[in-house]
Amino acid sequence: MSSHTRFAELMSKVLDDVISDEEIIELHTLVDADPSLRSQLVDHLLLDTLLEENLGQEPLTALVDLVGDSTGTLTSPSPVLAKERTHVEASTKMTGRPWSWMSGWLALAASLLVVVSIFTLQGNREAFASASQIVQSAMRTHAAPIERIYVVEVKRGESNKSKFELPRDVRVATQGDRFWVQMRGYRDWAWGRNDQGAIWMTLGPRRAVVVNQDEIGVPLRYIGDLYTLNLETLLQGFLKYCRLEMSEGPVDTTIIVATPRRQWTNRPLQRATIEVDRETKAIRKLVIEREFGGDSYCTVTFSLVDSRLADESEYAVEGHLQEKSQLFADDTPTSAKRKMVLDWFGPVADRWILATPEADIQQQLSEESVTALKARVDLLFISLLKGDVGSCVKLTDPQILKEKGASQVAAYFRSVSVLIRTSKITRSDRRIVAVVSMDQGSRARVDIQVTLDGVDQPLGFEIWRLIDGQWYYQETPK
């Protein structure tokens, strides 16, 4: 084999990140012996750098990760094959680039932030490292099969107070990323969330209802938001999106204050204070402060009151029911669920479940508006099919473009476009099965069903926002 042929083989492996130590030594030897190969080596490596910059897959430094929001809310704007999704996740792991990416121009902006952060964080880097280590230790502690019980106290701003009466005694049991909640008051009941975001709730020891996402009324959604404690996700979010400051706490605890660098959830977090036990690394207290503007704030305090071996069964609704009980879920009409909840809790639960989701749509969105929205959803998909990234960007909510940067959004659409074209989804494979009004009609969730080879794929959702009478794509929640 000629040295040039072997060089090509080795170079190809370098560029695809699969070269071994022995092979790289061989490459060096080849390049050392043949000066003509040096320029080829340099040219290929520079091309690789430029391609990564131009096409958006930019490995970023850990420091960039500290200063920039990276995962963002943009995910695939269209449901694609589950198989393809697996590939994406798997390949991300295989490339060995755990950092999130940004496109070329955004990388430049991020680089600027790197340097600024070097300037501003120079003295705080060690402190941050220590604080993040403690948060990581807490994550490991809470991953153990020990269930921890927290008493929850909620303080609300004046404008929030009158909205709904909250129970006085609420306890959240949590283990890892899972939780269930015990509410005590006029009625004792338990609730939790399933993987699809539906809320299950017990109505006594023998009955329970599962309220699907599109059936959840505003008060129940509010309760869900307040008491949901996906601890693992929350701590990961703190590590990724927050500035962390550490200080000594009371009685053998360390206090970590997490302040978001920018908004990273749809529940605007102003600050979180975590009190970690120095010895066990368990979270003794977690205070979450949310600011909705004006005096519409809310502070939720989770205080550790008990630790015990986790009872796995209690993280599903069935674990809270006695034998011969009834579970009212998908096959139960929304109106029937609503009646049961009203009968059990009384008038306080009047709006916990929407009268009928369909009626809500009609009430909030006119027929013309729904038609216009469907046309825009279709237009986005056609643009993705054609690889017309420019049109996709034009269809995107200007606020998202401002937050993420047009380059990042474009790079994302480009990537999704490739996946869609590769998976050969056509327009006829997709159908909009529902349009659900959100936020008094200012946003809408579009439920999209993709059927491939006669098999329905998992339902996909897109969120669109109405701005000056025109619909704009916002995100595709997982």
Place this chain on the structure above:
Amino acid sequence: MMQNSNPPEIVGLIARHQTRLRGLVRCLLVRSSDVEDVLQEVNSVLWEKASEFQAGTDFWAWASQIARFKALNHIRKYSRDRLVFDDKLLGDLADLAHERLSQLDHRREALEGCLNELPPPQRQLIDLRYAGGHAIEAIAEIIGRPQASIRQTLYRVRQALLACIESKLASEGGAS
């Protein structure tokens, strides 16, 4: 008299030269795995030594020296290949990279044109690799072709892109 750069100026200069610096470091380390770490060190040093940089002088000449030093230092410190990769070879590679990177803007522009000229199947491969960030194994599964074939084709596409860039640069040089 020359003035030292102020912080916003130096921040802007460092940011604008990230691709060049990354390219130079990559050419010396060859493997991509440690590039970001070394680049981070380079950024830190550039910032720490900002007061030494005289406004109005050649930032790239100054910064590339630091990047070169940091990359070589990293190789000597951590690389198992240090016995093979002698200083002369590293110096040659650094010189070559420095020369190519001085034309970075032209190369970038030429690359954009060349990417647009790629036939769709080749463009798809490049998009999957770089825009999608997929490993060869994943691309092979998505496209349904053996990994070796994908790797070979990708290499050929890269070579085609390099030839196209050179041709565009040459015609640009000829025209001007």
